[in-house]
Amino acid sequence: xxxxxxxxxxxxxxxxxxxxxxxxxxxxxxxxxxxxxxxxxxxxxxxxxxxxxxxxxxxxxxxxxxxxxx
Numbered sequence: 001x002x003x004x005x006x007x008x009x010x011x012x013x014x015x016x017x018x019x020x021x022x023x024x025x026x027x028x029x030x031x032x033x034x035x036x037x038x039x040x041x042x043x044x045x046x047x048x049x050x051x052x053x054x055x056x057x058x059x060x061x062x063x064x065x066x067x068x069x070x
């Protein structure tokens with residue numbers, strides 16, 4: 001069993017979210033997936049910067065979903 005990280009960028013002002021981005025790497029455990037989700041969310045948040053985050057109410061959420069491997 002592997003875990004797929006799906007990151008979603010949203011705006012609290014418009015009440016909308018962009019389509020989810022599936023992380024190219026799959027993870028061996030829920031723990032590893034969550035660790036990466038938190039870390040990558042912070043990196044993206046810093047890339048966007050305070051101006052755009054504050055003006056547009058941008059936030060990032062993510063999901064770790066089990067996926068079957070072949």
